[in-house]
Amino acid sequence: MTRKVPRKLFFVNIRLFLMEVLIIFVTIVFLMAKQAEFYGADLVKESDHYIGWYLLYWGIAVFAAVSVITFMRYFFIDRPIKQLSMATMQVASGDFSIRLKPYPLSSKSGYINVMYQDFNKMVEELSSIEILKNDFVSNLSHEIKTPLAVIQSYTTLLRNPGLSPLQNTEYANTICNATEQLTSLVTNVLRLSKLESQSILPVAKPYDVCRQLSDCVMAFADRLEEKQIEFSADMEDSALVIADESIMEIVWNNLLSNAIKFTERGGKIILTQHSDQDSVTVSVEDNGCGMDGATIKHIFEKFYQGNTVHAQEGYGLGLALSARIVALSDGDIRVASEPGKGSVFTVQLKKQT
Numbered sequence: 001m002t003r004k005v006p007r008k009l010f011f012v013n014i015r016l017f018l019m020e021v022l023i024i025f026v027t028i029v030f031l032m033a034k035q036a037e038f039y040g041a042d043l044v045k046e047s048d049h050y051i052g053w054y055l056l057y058w059g060i061a062v063f064a065a066v067s068v069i070t071f072m073r074y075f076f077i078d079r080p081i082k083q084l085s086m087a088t089m090q091v092a093s094g095d096f097s098i099r100l101k102p103y104p105l106s107s108k109s110g111y112i113n114v115m116y117q118d119f120n121k122m123v124e125e126l127s128s129i130e131i132l133k134n135d136f137v138s139n140l141s142h143e144i145k146t147p148l149a150v151i152q153s154y155t156t157l158l159r160n161p162g163l164s165p166l167q168n169t170e171y172a173n174t175i176c177n178a179t180e181q182l183t184s185l186v187t188n189v190l191r192l193s194k195l196e197s198q199s200i201l202p203v204a205k206p207y208d209v210c211r212q213l214s215d216c217v218m219a220f221a222d223r224l225e226e227k228q229i230e231f232s233a234d235m236e237d238s239a240l241v242i243a244d245e246s247i248m249e250i251v252w253n254n255l256l257s258n259a260i261k262f263t264e265r266g267g268k269i270i271l272t273q274h275s276d277q278d279s280v281t282v283s284v285e286d287n288g289c290g291m292d293g294a295t296i297k298h299i300f301e302k303f304y305q306g307n308t309v310h311a312q313e314g315y316g317l318g319l320a321l322s323a324r325i326v327a328l329s330d331g332d333i334r335v336a337s338e339p340g341k342g343s344v345f346t347v348q349l350k351k352q353t
Contacts, residue, residue: 206242210236211238229260251347269284271285285342300319
C-alpha cells in the first residue's frame with residue numbers, strides 16, 4: 001500500500017506537466033492566429049521564415065516555465081504531502097512513534113509546517129490514549145484477579161469436610177464480600193465506559209440537590225455512627241440544579257464514602273452547600289489523612305489510589321467516575337488537600353434560574 005502512493009503522485013505530476021505545456025502552447029498559437037488576423041495575411045507572409053524560429057523560441061520558453069513550475073510544485077507541495085501521507089499510513093498501522101520534522105523549504109508558520117505540527121500533536125495524543133488503554137487493561141486485569149483469587153482460595157477451603165459451622169460461615173462471608181467487590185468493580189467499569197463513550201448521556205433536568213444530599217447522608221448514617229465521626233451540614237432548605245439526578249447520586253455517594261473511608265475514628269466531616277446567582281456549590285470536607293501534590297495531580301485518574309492503606313476497600317474508580325459525570329453535567333469538580341490536614345472536594349453545578 002505504501003508503494004502505490006509515490007507511483008500515483010508521479011503519474012499525476014506527469015499528466016499535469018503535459019496539460020500545462022499543451023494549454024500554454026495552444027494559447028500561443030491562438031495569439032499568433034489573432035495577430036495574423038489583425039495585421040493581415042501579407043505581413044504574415046513576409047515573415048514566414050521567422051515563424052519557425054518564433055515557435056521554437058516560445059516552445060522552449062513554455063517548456064522551461066512549466067518545468068520550473070513543476071519543480072517548485074514538487075518540492076513545495078507534492079513532496080511534503082507525500083511525507084505526510086506516508087507518516088499517516090504508519091500511524092494507521094499502529095506506529096505512534098512517528099514524528100515529522102519541520103520541512104526546510106517552508107517557513108515556520110507556512111501551511112506545510114503547520115500541518116506537520118498538527119500531525120505531531122495528533123500522534124502524541126493518540127500515543128497517550130494508547131498508553132492509557134494499555135494501562136487500563138493491565139490495571140483492570142489485576143483488580144479483577146484479586147477478588148477472583150480470594151473466591152478461589154476460600155472455595156477450595158470450603159471443600160474440607162472437617163470445617164466447623166463457624167468456619168463455614170466465615171469463609172462463605174469472605175466469598176460473598178469478594179463477590180460484592182467484583183460486582184461493584186464491573187458495574188463501575190461499565191458505567192465509566194458508557195459515560196466516556198457517550199453511549200449513555202445525562203438527561204439534565206432541574207431537581208432539588210439539597211433533598212438528594214440529605215438522602216445520601218442518611219444512607220451513610222450507620223457507617224458514620226460505627227466510626228463515631230462527627231458529621232455536620234450547612235445547607236439551604238432547597239436549591240435547584242440542572243443535572244441528571246440519578247447519576248449525580250453516584251457523585252455524592254462517592255465523595256461521602258471516601259470522606260468516611262479516609263477519616264479516622266472520632267474524626268469530623270462537614271457537608272456544605274451554597275448558591276450564587278448562576279451556580280450551586282457543594283463541598284465535602286474531612287480531617288482525615290489528606291493528600292500531597294503528586295496524589296492530587298492523579299486523583300481523578302482511573303484505578304489511581306494514592307493511599308494504599310485503604311486499597312482493599314476500593315479500586316480507584318469512584319473519583320474518575322465522579323469527575324466524568326460532573327464534566328458531562330457541565331459542572332466542575334476540584335480538590336484541595338494537605339497531608340495530615342484532610343481534604344475538601346468541591347462540586348459546582350448550574351443553577352436553575
